[in-house]
Amino acid sequence: MLNFYTFLMRRYLGGRGNQIFSMNAWLSFLGVFIGTSLLVIVLSVFNGFQQQIKSSIFKFDPHITIESTKKPGKVEDWRNWIIKINTKLGNGAESVSGMIQSPALIRKDEQLDHVLIRGMEFPEDAKVKDKYTFPKEFPKVVEPANLKNFPKGDYCLIGHELAGILDIHVGDLIQLIVPKGQFTARVGVEPGMKTFTVSGFFSSGNYQYDSKVILISLPAAQSLYGAGDSVQQIAIKLKDFDAVKKSLILLYEVLPYDYSIRSIEEEHRNLFAALKWEKVIMTIIVFLFIIAALVGVIVSTANVIRSKKKDIGILKSIGVSDQEILIVFTLIGFISGLIGTILGVSFGIFLSMKLELIINGFEYVINGVGQFYCDNLMSCFWSRVELMPKDVYYFDHMPVSIDARFLHPLSILAIFLSGMAALVPAWSAGKLQPIDIIRASDT
Amino acid sequence: MSVVLKTENLTKSYRDGEITVDVIHNINLELQKGDFVSIQGASGAGKSTLLSILGAILLPDSGTVTVNGKSLTQYKNEGRLHEYRKQHIGFIFQNHYLLPDFTAVENVMMSLLIRGEKRNSAREKSIEVLEKVGLKERINHYPSQLSGGESQRVAVARAVVHKPDIVLADEPTGNLDSNNTQKFIRILQDLQKTNQLTVLVVTHEAELAAVAGRKYFMKDGKLLDAPH
Numbered sequence: 001m002l003n004f005y006t007f008l009m010r011r012y013l014g015g016r017g018n019q020i021f022s023m024n025a026w027l028s029f030l031g032v033f034i035g036t037s038l039l040v041i042v043l044s045v046f047n048g049f050q051q052q053i054k055s056s057i058f059k060f061d062p063h064i065t066i067e068s069t070k071k072p073g074k075v076e077d078w079r080n081w082i083i084k085i086n087t088k089l090g091n092g093a094e095s096v097s098g099m100i101q102s103p104a105l106i107r108k109d110e111q112l113d114h115v116l117i118r119g120m121e122f123p124e125d126a127k128v129k130d131k132y133t134f135p136k137e138f139p140k141v142v143e144p145a146n147l148k149n150f151p152k153g154d155y156c157l158i159g160h161e162l163a164g165i166l167d168i169h170v171g172d173l174i175q176l177i178v179p180k181g182q183f184t185a186r187v188g189v190e191p192g193m194k195t196f197t198v199s200g201f202f203s204s205g206n207y208q209y210d211s212k213v214i215l216i217s218l219p220a221a222q223s224l225y226g227a228g229d230s231v232q233q234i235a236i237k238l239k240d241f242d243a244v245k246k247s248l249i250l251l252y253e254v255l256p257y258d259y260s261i262r263s264i265e266e267e268h269r270n271l272f273a274a275l276k277w278e279k280v281i282m283t284i285i286v287f288l289f290i291i292a293a294l295v296g297v298i299v300s301t302a303n304v305i306r307s308k309k310k311d312i313g314i315l316k317s318i319g320v321s322d323q324e325i326l327i328v329f330t331l332i333g334f335i336s337g338l339i340g341t342i343l344g345v346s347f348g349i350f351l352s353m354k355l356e357l358i359i360n361g362f363e364y365v366i367n368g369v370g371q372f373y374c375d376n377l378m379s380c381f382w383s384r385v386e387l388m389p390k391d392v393y394y395f396d397h398m399p400v401s402i403d404a405r406f407l408h409p410l411s412i413l414a415i416f417l418s419g420m421a422a423l424v425p426a427w428s429a430g431k432l433q434p435i436d437i438i439r440a441s442d443t
Numbered sequence: 444m445s446v447v448l449k450t451e452n453l454t455k456s457y458r459d460g461e462i463t464v465d466v467i468h469n470i471n472l473e474l475q476k477g478d479f480v481s482i483q484g485a486s487g488a489g490k491s492t493l494l495s496i497l498g499a500i501l502l503p504d505s506g507t508v509t510v511n512g513k514s515l516t517q518y519k520n521e522g523r524l525h526e527y528r529k530q531h532i533g534f535i536f537q538n539h540y541l542l543p544d545f546t547a548v549e550n551v552m553m554s555l556l557i558r559g560e561k562r563n564s565a566r567e568k569s570i571e572v573l574e575k576v577g578l579k580e581r582i583n584h585y586p587s588q589l590s591g592g593e594s595q596r597v598a599v600a601r602a603v604v605h606k607p608d609i610v611l612a613d614e615p616t617g618n619l620d621s622n623n624t625q626k627f628i629r630i631l632q633d634l635q636k637t638n639q640l641t642v643l644v645v646t647h648e649a650e651l652a653a654v655a656g657r658k659y660f661m662k663d664g665k666l667l668d669a670p671h
Contacts, residue, residue: 003556003559003560003561003562003565004553004556004557004559007549007552007553007556007562011544011545011549012544310540311542311543311544313540314540314541314542315542315553315557316500316525316528317498317500317528317534317536317540318528318529318534318553318554318557318601319525319526319528319529319530319532319557319558320525320529320557321523321525321526322525324525324557433500434500435495435500435501438500438536438540
């Protein structure tokens, strides 16, 4: 019977002569094609968005921070705690280190701006004396491009956006002004000021960081803030971001009550709430795409069946069974789903890869038309449109990640459901009575 | 001669509002292998209904149909009426009822493919039969590219290619001109003789009825011997 199925399917999908597919088949593919390609694009952007958040904010930030509540901003015996935490977390910890992070003012010539200083532990460069190398997960150093280390002492790395804003170049001297020591009623907080040499610019992919953060070594920060050997926080980076909750429980077991333990989710509560909502909305949208594609399959299979009703009557009169008719038309839906999904997923991947280019293209066209309209027709001022403003979004590029773990099951699901969707009209086709069709054709 | 088809007290009626109309009434018919039987009668006499029942595309209200010892009711109870049609019947309709998206040879092949025949072998056998019905040059034409007579000859080829136990023909020349009717009769007669086919033809056409070995007449749903 396989010959019969392929024979019939090929003709009903392909039409006559040299046509590869009939118009009805193309329409059927189109429904699934649009559904799956949209699905791939939306999922890729969504995945990219989440991954970008992880690789920019989460990569730069510790997953868990520990502070003293007894002496705010001061953890004195931090080296002991690091050993205890490392023992408790075992393999789960990527790094446990002391950190100083505080707002500050930056002065470059006559310009003054507010920044965030992060004093962090850099590994010693084993090859070059008096120099640090960069830790494993560190933002990309964009200038000098091949910078592998930077000197100990009063040297800093600054975000490349901040460098642009304040017109800072590598090798320039900047002054950092910070609150130093404890607050006293007589003088308030004494400011501390130090000059640093800019060793390079980094790019984290996060505009907020790239325009505000200055990185210095922990000893330099301790000296700047007059913190002695203490740190403000203990920063923990985990190997697996999803292990944050489990690690928090372990840390509560090891740390006394006068230490506060905060996770990155608590630090970015609003962002995580938004992401959760986004996930819910995305699930609904994805579901709607699938429904739309399935309705397309049902409609097109029903169309094929309606146009082939007489054929079904003839086939049944010569001995084709209800089940065989059902199989033929279900397979037609399945093949439509298969071809539509393959084309849709391929096109979706292609568009996802070119999405930034497409958005830039749109931006270019909109601005071109707007500028032309203002210059030549309305004599107005055209304010440049940015579809993805860097200072509004977290990213300086369109985050797209094509994740095969999502695509494989979704593609299989789309193909399977296409067959299932075709089952409904195919079942009704199987139930058609040849005598009714033949009589209807005769009249 | 072995009995191929036997009907006993076959009855079929339709309800038209309050009235029940007997379309066929107590039909008893026996066909033996190689029989060529014709049934004539006026429109509405029940000829096509009888043929539809024998072809298992309509079921009787009462009575039995037996083909090669197995009853139609058995097939129905097993949910395998299609097997009855597939194994025993070759149907020729008044309108040729060819599949419009398939060529002449593909239409004929369909009869073999549904019986599990391999594609190449099905094509060879189909071409052979199409040659016999004089359509060697037209095998790759679609029904829309064939004349009425040619289409009906393709329908004959489709009905006989799988060598069925019985060929049922319902007004097969009803839409043909006299020239094509004669051609059709000659072909059907040849195929019937050479393949020892059992043919039951329902027709208005005296010329077609005349070639049958046994002739019946239907009136008011009853089967009568045709007047000589």
